Amino acid sequence: AQSVTQPDIHITVSEGASLELRCNYSYGATPYLFWYVQSPGQGLQLLLKYFSGDTLVQGIKGFEAEFKRSQSSFNLRKPSVHWSDAAEYFCAVGPADGLTFGKGTHLIIQP
Amino acid sequence: DGGITQSPKYLFRKEGQNVTLSCEQNLNHDAMYWYRQDPGQGLRLIYYSQIVNDFQKGDIAEGYSVSREKKESFPLTVTSAQKNPTAFYLCASSIPGVGNQPQHFGDGTRLSIL
Numbered sequence: 001a002q003s004v005t006q007p008d009i010h011i012t013v014s015e016g017a018s019l020e021l022r023c024n025y026s027y028g029a030t031p032y033l034f035w036y037v038q039s040p041g042q043g044l045q046l047l048l049k050y051f052s053g054d055t056l057v058q059g060i061k062g063f064e065a066e067f068k069r070s071q072s073s074f075n076l077r078k079p080s081v082h083w084s085d086a087a088e089y090f091c092a093v094g095p096a097d098g099l100t101f102g103k104g105t106h107l108i109i110q111p
Numbered sequence: 112d113g114g115i116t117q118s119p120k121y122l123f124r125k126e127g128q129n130v131t132l133s134c135e136q137n138l139n140h141d142a143m144y145w146y147r148q149d150p151g152q153g154l155r156l157i158y159y160s161q162i163v164n165d166f167q168k169g170d171i172a173e174g175y176s177v178s179r180e181k182k183e184s185f186p187l188t189v190t191s192a193q194k195n196p197t198a199f200y201l202c203a204s205s206i207p208g209v210g211n212q213p214q215h216f217g218d219g220t221r222l223s224i225l
Contacts, residue, residue: 009151032210043201043216046155061154067115090153097161097218101171103153 002027004093006102012083014060014110021076022107023091033074034092034099044090050074059087083109113138117202120205122225124189132187133222134202142207143185143216147171148199155202160185161207189222192216197224 003026006029013019025031036044048059055067068097075092086109091102116135136143139189146154156169160179164182174193179185185204189196199221203214 016147034213036216037179040201041219041221043117043218044203044214045216046213049211095208096205096212097159097210099214101154103151105206 001096002031002098002100004088004091004100004102006091006105008105008109009103010106012108013065014111015083016080019076019078019081019085019106021089021091023074023076023102024072024074025091025093026033027093030092031074032095033065033067035059035074035076036089036090036101037061037091038088038090038104040087047089048090081107081109083111085109115204115215115217117220120218121221122220123161124222125225127191129190130222132189132200132202132222134185134187135145135183135215135217136202136204136217137183138204139182140203140204140206140215141182143179143207144203145175145177145185145187146201146203148201152198154201157166157187172195176190196222198222200218213223 005024034049034107035047038044050057050067088104090104118133125222144159145157146199158177176188201219202217206212
């Protein structure tokens with residue numbers, strides 16, 4: 001069975017600092033991987049996705065993620081965070097019609 | 112613009128009452144989903160439908176029911192059998208069988224018990 005682990009429930013980062021959110025997955029085949037962001041009281045917005053090719057993928061809002069098969073990881077990064085990045089971030093694995101989500105990481109931005 | 116519309120944004124239920132959450136999409140997607148979100152729990156799948164007139168139970172289907180009479184619509188009924196219905200409910204859609212295409216989400220409905 002496929003699964004996703006986001007080890008960090010909360011992360012606090014100073015505005016302007018770099019960010020890395022961790023995601024580890026378990027999947028029996030070549031995975032489809034997604035990162036979503038959720039602002040309070042809103043739905044989920046897709047940040048980026050990976051299914052093949054270059055292991056470093058670029059997304060919206062300046063985010064990128066790197067797929068590492070040997071570590072079963074798909075960590076999300078941003079070189080310099082903005083206060084507007086404060087939100088809940090979800091990693092997901094699987095085909096779109098069979099997605100499994102992690103429990104999310106809550107990102108707090110300090111001024 | 113294409114998208115998913117969930118209504119209402121806020122809903123209140125009395126004890127013993129059934130309520131129906133609406134989800135409409137104009138993305139021409141065949142697959143639709145309902146998730147429940149509780150703090151610290153992530154998203155849990157309630158029901159999903161790959162095609163009109165067909166749907167399957169997800170991980171937490173007890174106390175919920177759905178219908179899929181039209182491609183665009185996938186309403187969720189929270190029945191009185193659901194003992195803890197207070198949660199944020201999210202509807203999503205996707206193109207089935209195309210794994211790299213993401214699910215698209217609505218803005219959610221927050222259900223509370225009076």
